[in-house]
Amino acid sequence: MGNENAVLPERAQSIRYSECSGDGSGIKCESESISGSVSQRACVFCGARVVLNPITDAFHIIHGPIGCASYTWDIRGSLSSDEEGYRNSYSTDLRERDVIFGGQKKLAAAVDEVMAIHSPKVIFIYATCIVGVIGDDIDAVCREAEEKYQIRVIPVKSPGFSGTKKTGYKMACNAIMSLVTPKFLPKKTHGVNILGDFNLAGEMWIIKNYLRRIGVEVVANITGDAKVEDLKKAPAAQLNLVQCAGSMTYLAKQMEEVFSIPFIKVSFFGVTDTSDSLMRIAYAVGDKEVITRAKAFIEEEKNRVIPLLNKYRNNLEGKKAAIYVGGGFKAISLIRQFHEFGMNTVMVGTQTGSKDDYEVIQHLVDEDAVILDDANPAELEAFMKEMGADILVGGVKERPLAYKLGIAFCDHNHERKHPLAGYEGTLNFASEINLSMNSPVWEVIGGMKNV
Amino acid sequence: MLDVTPKEISERSALRINPLKTCQPVGAMYAALGVHNCMPHSHGSQGCCSYHRMFLTRHFKDPAIAASSSFTEGASVFGGGSNLKTAIKNIFDLYEPDIIAVHTTCLSETIGDDLVTYITDAKIPEGKIVVHANTPSYVGSHITGFSSMITGLIHYLSVNTGEKNGKLALFPGFVNPGDMREMKKLMTLMGVKYTMLPDTSGVMDSPMTGEYTMYPKGGTTIDDIKDLGNCELSLALGEITSTPPAESLKNKCKVPFATLPLPIGIELTDQYIMALNRFSKNEVPYIIEEERGQLVDILLDSHKYSQNKTVAIYGDPDTVLALAQFTLEMGMIPKYLVTGTPGKTFEAKANELFEKFGVEGCTAKGNADLFELHQWIKNDSVDLMIGGTHGKYVAKAEDIPLVRAGFPIVDRYVHSYLPLVGYKGAMRLAEMILNALMDRQDRDCADEDMEMIM
Numbered sequence: 001m002g003n004e005n006a007v008l009p010e011r012a013q014s015i016r017y018s019e020c021s022g023d024g025s026g027i028k029c030e031s032e033s034i035s036g037s038v039s040q041r042a043c044v045f046c047g048a049r050v051v052l053n054p055i056t057d058a059f060h061i062i063h064g065p066i067g068c069a070s071y072t073w074d075i076r077g078s079l080s081s082d083e084e085g086y087r088n089s090y091s092t093d094l095r096e097r098d099v100i101f102g103g104q105k106k107l108a109a110a111v112d113e114v115m116a117i118h119s120p121k122v123i124f125i126y127a128t129c130i131v132g133v134i135g136d137d138i139d140a141v142c143r144e145a146e147e148k149y150q151i152r153v154i155p156v157k158s159p160g161f162s163g164t165k166k167t168g169y170k171m172a173c174n175a176i177m178s179l180v181t182p183k184f185l186p187k188k189t190h191g192v193n194i195l196g197d198f199n200l201a202g203e204m205w206i207i208k209n210y211l212r213r214i215g216v217e218v219v220a221n222i223t224g225d226a227k228v229e230d231l232k233k234a235p236a237a238q239l240n241l242v243q244c245a246g247s248m249t250y251l252a253k254q255m256e257e258v259f260s261i262p263f264i265k266v267s268f269f270g271v272t273d274t275s276d277s278l279m280r281i282a283y284a285v286g287d288k289e290v291i292t293r294a295k296a297f298i299e300e301e302k303n304r305v306i307p308l309l310n311k312y313r314n315n316l317e318g319k320k321a322a323i324y325v326g327g328g329f330k331a332i333s334l335i336r337q338f339h340e341f342g343m344n345t346v347m348v349g350t351q352t353g354s355k356d357d358y359e360v361i362q363h364l365v366d367e368d369a370v371i372l373d374d375a376n377p378a379e380l381e382a383f384m385k386e387m388g389a390d391i392l393v394g395g396v397k398e399r400p401l402a403y404k405l406g407i408a409f410c411d412h413n414h415e416r417k418h419p420l421a422g423y424e425g426t427l428n429f430a431s432e433i434n435l436s437m438n439s440p441v442w443e444v445i446g447g448m449k450n451v
Numbered sequence: 452m453l454d455v456t457p458k459e460i461s462e463r464s465a466l467r468i469n470p471l472k473t474c475q476p477v478g479a480m481y482a483a484l485g486v487h488n489c490m491p492h493s494h495g496s497q498g499c500c501s502y503h504r505m506f507l508t509r510h511f512k513d514p515a516i517a518a519s520s521s522f523t524e525g526a527s528v529f530g531g532g533s534n535l536k537t538a539i540k541n542i543f544d545l546y547e548p549d550i551i552a553v554h555t556t557c558l559s560e561t562i563g564d565d566l567v568t569y570i571t572d573a574k575i576p577e578g579k580i581v582v583h584a585n586t587p588s589y590v591g592s593h594i595t596g597f598s599s600m601i602t603g604l605i606h607y608l609s610v611n612t613g614e615k616n617g618k619l620a621l622f623p624g625f626v627n628p629g630d631m632r633e634m635k636k637l638m639t640l641m642g643v644k645y646t647m648l649p650d651t652s653g654v655m656d657s658p659m660t661g662e663y664t665m666y667p668k669g670g671t672t673i674d675d676i677k678d679l680g681n682c683e684l685s686l687a688l689g690e691i692t693s694t695p696p697a698e699s700l701k702n703k704c705k706v707p708f709a710t711l712p713l714p715i716g717i718e719l720t721d722q723y724i725m726a727l728n729r730f731s732k733n734e735v736p737y738i739i740e741e742e743r744g745q746l747v748d749i750l751l752d753s754h755k756y757s758q759n760k761t762v763a764i765y766g767d768p769d770t771v772l773a774l775a776q777f778t779l780e781m782g783m784i785p786k787y788l789v790t791g792t793p794g795k796t797f798e799a800k801a802n803e804l805f806e807k808f809g810v811e812g813c814t815a816k817g818n819a820d821l822f823e824l825h826q827w828i829k830n831d832s833v834d835l836m837i838g839g840t841h842g843k844y845v846a847k848a849e850d851i852p853l854v855r856a857g858f859p860i861v862d863r864y865v866h867s868y869l870p871l872v873g874y875k876g877a878m879r880l881a882e883m884i885l886n887a888l889m890d891r892q893d894r895d896c897a898d899e900d901m902e903m904i905m
Contacts, residue, residue, distance in 0.1 A: 036538030042497065113462075118455065133562060
């Protein structure tokens with residue numbers, strides 16, 4: 001399939017060669033997917049679910065037919081240092097009868113049944129596509145349950161059709177605000193909150209450890225490895241560190257407004273971003289001791305890690321990378337990281353990147369690089385082939401596509417198997433792309449004629 | 452800490468914990484992928500399509516394509532007609548399938564979208580086809596959806612022209628491409644001309660070629676689906692899954708049908724071979740006799756290691772029932788049989804099986820979940836579990852060996868390429884079951900009891 005026919009006319013505005021932009025029109029993004037497109041995108045419910053899922057001592061009841069619960073059952077690789085109950089799947093499994101007569105009673109009964117088995121501190125109730133359509137008042141169910149059990153029961157209205165995944169992030173952020181907003185603002189501490197790390201493969205632990213090493217106390221992790229009691233302390237923090245900007249900037253802005261907590265955006269992917277972020281945190285905290293410690297820590301880590309990375313550099317230098325990830329912020333970090341390895345990013349796309357993200361991306365990549373928003377497999381295939389990509393970084397749906405094309409792959413999404421954040425994450429990342437690109441399997445894909 | 456399941460069983464009527472089923476659309480999508488040059492289409496919100504593709508990709512480790520109507524607020528109020536119209540145009544323009552197989556979702560069903568009218572009114576290019584199946588997520592399970600899509604394809608396409616084609620119509624049930632290949636191999640060896648619908652072999656187990664094609668070589672062709680109406684007989688494998696399409700082919704095209712359980716293990720494979728023999732009138736070739744003889748030989752050699760071992764089997768109804776019969780043939784006791792798919796047939800069939808083999812203390816339950824099975828096991832444990840990936844937390848918590856068989860398996864490789872059906876499939880199953888039990892014996896025995904030769 002060539003490019004001309006790989007791209008729907010309606011999609012043309014969502015694809016740019018880097019050099020074409022800058023004419024003021026920019027890329028078309030943050031819009032609904034086109035009907036009939038084989039989009040890699042998910043929905044509002046998905047956005048809400050992935051943000052709240054890592055709260056380990058909360059119970060997550062999915063109100064709707066069974067599918068939404070099945071598909072989001074323990075798929076995200078968010079690790080917990082203690083409770084594991086969140087890794088089970090709870091739902092009302094709505095049936096035809098419920099759709100006709102309403103599912104409100106069943107939902108109330110489901111809450112009772114959870115309470116009979118466990119003693120949750122918080123229950124999140126997700127309303128999926130049909131809940132509003134059949135007229136269930138989940139606010140009422142939540143209110144009654146709160147009174148009855150004296151715990152927080154928080155509605156998360158996330159019908160799939162009501163926007164994009166980003167709308168779901170907002171719904172989740174609202175739920176978190178509802179959970180953490182106290183009656184009276186607490187006295188400020190010196191600590192910070194980490195927003196937008198979901199502790200995939202234990203990344204939150206790496207970052208917390210770095211902050212501890214430079215003398216910054218962490219008040220609340222939002223939401224990786226989070227516990228309800230810790231989340232409630234969040235308003236006392238003096239600074240918010242926003243990592244997954246796509247999902248958490250909204251929450252950071254609310255917390256700024258309501259709790260007067262300023263925020264900075266940080267990224268811990270790659271040596272450069274990790275070091276920059278640590279310094280920016282140190283300066284933002286403003287403690288001299290912290291700044292000194294941060295400088296020393298960064299120096300020490302760089303000295304440790306860069307020689308190790310250089311060993312991979314021989315294998316990686318000059319290779320071409322393609323990126324297709326969820327958010328723009330991660331894409332930006334990845335481009336920088338590939339640059340550190342001496343690799344060139346030839347194609348970059350995201351599911352939910354913003355105009356600002358795409359502008360930064362455009363400045364980071366070469367003029368002939370391809371930039372796509374909300375791409376489909378045909379487009380990914382066409383452009384990866386055209387640009388001669390050696391490796392694709394993406395998520396579960398992109399992996400078999402890359403392999404079928406004979407292109408190496410690294411999962412930078414739910415299915416990452418090693419932490420990819422921080423200095424050791426950068427080493428892991430280099431090791432993974434090196435492993436995938438230099439596996440002996442590529443030697444045999446040419447078929448028997450090579451024998 | 453991974454285990455939060457209490458031993459004490461409390462009454463549940465509203466809460467589903469750790470389901471053993473998923474919703475209809477994913478089954479419909481899988482069935483549609485088994486049609487050649489077909490684009491499955493999900494008429495609902497964006498997320499449904501994305502989740503189903505992800506779910507199938509995780510099981511098969513292969514790309515699963517499908518398009519979505521991408522419902523918005525507007526569609527949920529005014530209906531999804533214009534979304535579907537746009538989708539049909541875009542799909543034919545860009546992705547160039549021969550056929551689009553639309554399935555509905557909970558949302559499009561609840562707002563009352565009328566797919567028949569939408570499709571009648573749609574501009575469909577000359578020579579192209581659009582079919583649909585109603586797959587409300589709040590009815591049945593993914594098994595129902597799989598079955599409904601096959602029925603939909605027959606309803607739209609199959610025609611009885613009055614001229615018989617001498618073929619057998621085979622409905623394989625909700626099985627892997629590896630199983631479908633084995634079923635086809637046996638039909639070929641028995642000299643049976645056939646059409647199998649769906650056929651996901653060559654689609655969801657397609658080889659690496661260095662090219663990505665949206666429509667790999669495999670899949671039942673449209674011409675063959677049309678010609679199903681001229682088949683002599685249809686054979687529905689897996690009674691719960693495959694009876695509805697067989698019935699619809701009978702009602703529409705007067706093709707008589709026979710139903711059989713999934714051909715897993717000795718007797719059920721015998722039944723399949725004999726049905727093929729009755730159809731083709733060909734002798735059973737030596738190569739099949741030989742495979743059967745090898746399987747029996749294996750079971751004789753190893754029977755002491757499987758005899759009287761208790762097993763819990765969970766998953767899709769037809770798969771669980773057929774696996775249970777094979778474990779009984781191995782002298783095991785299928786103490787718990789559980790499926791998430793609702794319906795009375797499962798329990799009735801399971802109880803017939805318990806009676807036939809004269810085993811006591813066995814329980815079967817439909818419309819159940821893994822949480823409940825876990826509670827049963829906590830109260831009275833088993834030696835082995837057989838089922839999909841989701842049981843691994845139970846297996847770990849209770850320290851029970853687990854043999855992965857069924858759907859979905861998202862934490863292991865290769866499984867979808869190899870059969871569970873046929874004598875070869877039974878050999879593979881026997882090997883997996885024996886390895887699991889005997890590895891456990893080696894692991895757990897005292898040093899002085901460690902045996903070199905087993």
